[in-house]
Structures are given as structure tokens and as C-alpha cells.
Amino acid sequence: MYANGVFDKLTQLTRLELDYNQLKSLPRGVFDKLTQLTRLDLEQNQLKSLPSGVFDKLTQLTRLELDYNQLKSLPRGVFDKLTQLTRLDLDQNQLKSLPRGVFDKLTKLTELEVSHNQLQSLPSGVFDELTQLAYLNLQQNKLQSLPNRVFDKLTKLTALVLRNNQLKSLPSGVFDKLTRLTHLNLRTNQLKSLPVPSLVTKLTILDLDQNQLKSLPSGVFDKLTQLTRLELDYNQLKSLPRGVFDKLTQLTRLDLEQNQLKSLPSGVFDKLTQLTRLELDYNQLKSLPRGVFDKLTKLTELWLYQNQLKSLPSGVFDKLTQLTRLELDYNQLKSLPSGVFDKLTQLTRLDLDQNQLKSLPSGVFDKLTQLTRLELDYNQLKSLPSGVFDKLTQLTRLDLDQNQLKSLPRGVFDKLTKLTELWLYQNQLGSSCPLSCQNLYELHCSDQELTYSQTAPTNYQGIALFPWD
Missing domain, CATH: 3.80.10.10 (Ribonuclease Inhibitor)
Known part of the structure; x- marks a missing residue:
């Protein structure tokens, strides 16, 4: 004191x-x-x-x-x-x-x-004299509702943070006077619906994730033509209205993961020509409409894991020539269409683990010359096509564990000169399978009886880690 x-x-x-x-x-x-x-x-x-x-x-x-x-x-x-x-x-x-x-x-x-x-409530008119206010942060309170017109005088406000409250609904027009607002964060509330007039026109970032939205009104985003990021993840959306994103022509990121989507309307993403990241993981998608991603020519990341996909349409990724990351793990894929990845020449990471793949088409990875990580673990592969990895000269990590491989084609890893991590455990490989990898630093195969063509690994501690000199 x-x-x-x-x-x-x-x-x-x-x-x-x-x-x-x-x-x-x-x-x-x-x-x-x-x-x-x-x-x-x-x-x-x-x-x-x-x-x-x-x-x-x-x-x-x-x-x-x-x-x-x-x-x-x-x-x-x-x-x-x-x-x-x-x-x-x-x-x-x-x-x-x-x-x-x-x-x-x-x-x-x-x-x-x-x-x-x-804070459990806000007094009516509490912000009325703050006509110069540009940033207002009310997150992590206990607000259950907002007074009508509470923000009407904040005509210079550019960012409003209301996340982590207990809002169950929004008064009609509550944001309508915020003509300069660019960032609106409403995540982690209890919103069950969105009134169409309550959204403003200059928003660039709208965060609605972790609410209880079950549906989206038709036209709800039509006036948000400047939006670059829209987060709708962790809601309860079961479907998307046709054309719901059609006006969002500047959008670069769309998060829809952790919903209950069972299907996608044909053409739902067609107007999102600037999109670079699309997250659809943790839904219930059983199939993809043909051409659903065809207009997303700038997409660099596509997340489809934890769905129920049983097959992929032929050519489904052909227009995604800028894609660097593709997540298809934790689905129910039993096979891959021939040439399904041929146009993904910029891809650096491909996750196919936790599916039901029994075989790989010959040459399926031949065009992925920039790939550095390939996840094929937890499938049902019994064999590998000869030369299946020969074009993956930039690969540093390859996961093949938890399959049913009984043998490896001779020289299957010979072209992987940059490989540093190889996972093979929980297969059925015997000592008759020679292994040769020039720069391998970690070999995870503790339960296999492989023959190594290099100097024996040092510092072996009885775990699935073999550091090479």
C-alpha cells in the first residue's frame, strides 16, 4: 500500500x-x-x-x-x-x-x-456515448441476452468480441448500425438460429463456431460480400441450403467441421473461387457430389477426415492443382480410383490412414513428386504394387503400420532417398524381406523380423525407434 x-x-x-x-x-x-x-x-x-x-x-x-x-x-x-x-x-x-x-x-x-x-446483462444504452469506439471485447462473461439496439451508437466499431458467453438468441437488427464492423466473434455461445437482418455488410471475419445452430436461413450470408473467413464448426448443422455461400466470392477459409452434415448440395462451393482452406472433417458425409470441388482452383488445404466416405468420384480432385494438404483419414474407403491424385502435383501431405483399403492402384502416387508425408496406416493392405513409391523422391515420412503386409517388393523404398521415418509395425513381414533406406533415422517395426542391408542400428532400447549413424 x-x-x-x-x-x-x-x-x-x-x-x-x-x-x-x-x-x-x-x-x-x-x-x-x-x-x-x-x-x-x-x-x-x-x-x-x-x-x-x-x-x-x-x-x-x-x-x-x-x-x-x-x-x-x-x-x-x-x-x-x-x-x-x-x-x-x-x-x-x-x-x-x-x-x-x-x-x-x-x-x-x-x-x-x-x-x-x-457480467450477466448489459444496461440499456451503456455504450451510447462511445461514438468513437473501434474495439469492444465482452468475451468470457455470462451474458444470456443483449438489449435491443445496445450497439446502435457504435457506428465506428470495427471489431466486436462476444465469444464464450451464454447467448441463446440475438435481437433482430442488433448489429445493423455497425456499418464499419469487420470482425464479429460469436463463438462458444448457445445460439440456435441466426436472424438474417442481424448481420452487417463489411464483415471480413465471422466466427460462429461452437454454438447450437441446426440450420442456416436461406440468404443468411448474402450481404456479406467482403467476408474472407467464415467459421461454422462445432454446430449441429445437418444440411446446407442450396446457394447459401454464393455471395461469398472473397471467402478464403470456410470451416464446417464437427457438424452433422450427411451430404453436400451440388454446386454448394462453386462461387468460392478464392477459397484456400476448406474444413469438412467430423461430419457424416457418405459421398461427394461429382465436381463438388471443381471451382476451388486456389484451394491449398482440404480436410475430409472422420466422415463415412466409402468411395471417391473419379476426377473429384482434378481441379485442385494448388492443393498441398489432403486429409482423407478415418473414412471407409475400400479402394482408390485410378489417377485420383494425378493432378495434385503440389501436394506435400496425404493422409489415407484408418480406411479399409485392400490394395493400391499401380502408379497411384506417381504424380505426387512434392509429397513429404504419406499416411497409409490402419488399412487392410496385403501387398504393394512394384514401384508404387518410386516417384516420391521428396518423401520424409511413410506410415504403413497396422496393415496385413506379408512381403515387400524388392527395392520398394530404394528411390526414397530423403526418407527419415518409416513405420511398419503390426504387419506380417518376415525376415525374408530385405530393407534398404539410405537416410533412415527412425524405423518403427519392433514386432517385425526384417533383414537390414545397412549397419545395425545403434542405441536400440527395445522400442520401435532405430536411430542410424
Whole structure:
């Protein structure tokens, strides 16, 4: 604790940092002589309350940090004299409510942080005077609803964070006046529906994941023509309306994983010509419409794992010539169409593990000359075609464990000169299978009886790791 008058002679002070101490209280009038102060840092203390009028003389203050304390309430009018304030941080306190009019005099405020408190509601009009506000963070509170028109005066707001609350619905038009808003984060709430008029037109990032959305209204995103990122993952979507994404022509990332999608409408992604990442994993897709990805010529990552795909349409990936990562693991694929990967010449990672593949078409990987990682483990492969890996000269990791391989074609790994990790355990290979890999550093085959053509591995510890000199 500081004695009263400790700063009284520091009348020219412009910045005072008292953060990361153990202050439990502030003496009344402790800052009264600091009339030139522009920044005051009080975060990371143990303040439980603020004396009435404690900041009244700090009329030049532009930044006030009160985060990471134990404030349970704010005195009425505590910020009224801080008319030059541009940033106020109240994060990580224990505030359960905000006094009506608490921010009314902060007409120059551009950043307001009130996250990680215990707010259950917002007073009507609480932000009405914050006409310069650009950033508002209300995440990690206990808000169950929003007052009608609560954000109507925030016409300069560009980012609004409401994630990790308990919002079950949104008032119609609640965001309609936020004409400059570019980032809206509503993730981890309990939203079950989205009213179409509640979305604004200049958004570039919209985060709706981890809600309880069961459906999307037709046209819900039609006005969001500037959107570049849309996150709808971890909801309960069972289907997508036809044309739901048609207006999102600037979208570069679309997250739909962890829903209950059983099928995709034909042409659902056709207008997303700028998309670079598409996540469809952890759904219930049993098939893919022919040509469903044909317009996604800029796609670099496609996540389809943890679905129920039993087959792939011929040519399904042919237009994805920029793709670098393809995740098809944890499906029910029994076979691969001949040439299915032939156009993926930029691919660096291909995951096919945890399927039901019994064989591989000859030359199936021949065009994947940039591939560095190939996952084929947990399938039912009984044999490998001769030369199946010969073109994979950049491969560094190959997983073949948990298959039913009884033998390996002679020289099957000879062209893999950059291979450093090879996984072969839980197969049925015997000592008659010679193994030769020039740069292998890790060999995982502890239950196999292979013959090695190199110097015996060193530091063998009875586990599936063989470091080579």
C-alpha cells in the first residue's frame, strides 16, 4: 500500500506503472496531483474496489489499465472526468454488473476491454456515448441476452468480441448500425438460429463456431460480400441450403467441421473461387457430389477426415492443382480410383490412414513428386504394387503400420532417398524381406523380423525407434 501523498510532488509525471504488485487498495486522492498523467497501469494487482473520485484529477489520461484485479463493482461516475481516455481495460476482474452511464463521459474512447468478468446483462444504452469506439471485447462473461439496439451508437466499431458467453438468441437488427464492423466473434455461445437482418455488410471475419445452430436461413450470408473467413464448426448443422455461400466470392477459409452434415448440395462451393482452406472433417458425409470441388482452383488445404466416405468420384480432385494438404483419414474407403491424385502435383501431405483399403492402384502416387508425408496406416493392405513409391523422391515420412503386409517388393523404398521415418509395425513381414533406406533415422517395426542391408542400428532400447549413424 502506498502512503497518501506519495506522488504529490510528481506533478510533471506522464506515465505511472504500478502493475504486477500486490496492491489491495488505493488511498483516496493518491493520484490527485498527477494532472499531466497520460497513462496509468494498475493491472495484475489485488484491487477489490476503487475509491470514489480516485481518477477525477487525471483529466489528461488517455490509457487506463485495471485488468487482472479483483474488482467486483465500479463506483458510479468513477470515469466521468477521464474525457481524454482512448483505452480502458477492465479484463479479468469479477464485475457482475455495470452502473448505468458508467462510460457516458468517455466520448474519445476507442478501445474497451471488459472480458473475463461475470457480467450477466448489459444496461440499456451503456455504450451510447462511445461514438468513437473501434474495439469492444465482452468475451468470457455470462451474458444470456443483449438489449435491443445496445450497439446502435457504435457506428465506428470495427471489431466486436462476444465469444464464450451464454447467448441463446440475438435481437433482430442488433448489429445493423455497425456499418464499419469487420470482425464479429460469436463463438462458444448457445445460439440456435441466426436472424438474417442481424448481420452487417463489411464483415471480413465471422466466427460462429461452437454454438447450437441446426440450420442456416436461406440468404443468411448474402450481404456479406467482403467476408474472407467464415467459421461454422462445432454446430449441429445437418444440411446446407442450396446457394447459401454464393455471395461469398472473397471467402478464403470456410470451416464446417464437427457438424452433422450427411451430404453436400451440388454446386454448394462453386462461387468460392478464392477459397484456400476448406474444413469438412467430423461430419457424416457418405459421398461427394461429382465436381463438388471443381471451382476451388486456389484451394491449398482440404480436410475430409472422420466422415463415412466409402468411395471417391473419379476426377473429384482434378481441379485442385494448388492443393498441398489432403486429409482423407478415418473414412471407409475400400479402394482408390485410378489417377485420383494425378493432378495434385503440389501436394506435400496425404493422409489415407484408418480406411479399409485392400490394395493400391499401380502408379497411384506417381504424380505426387512434392509429397513429404504419406499416411497409409490402419488399412487392410496385403501387398504393394512394384514401384508404387518410386516417384516420391521428396518423401520424409511413410506410415504403413497396422496393415496385413506379408512381403515387400524388392527395392520398394530404394528411390526414397530423403526418407527419415518409416513405420511398419503390426504387419506380417518376415525376415525374408530385405530393407534398404539410405537416410533412415527412425524405423518403427519392433514386432517385425526384417533383414537390414545397412549397419545395425545403434542405441536400440527395445522400442520401435532405430536411430542410424
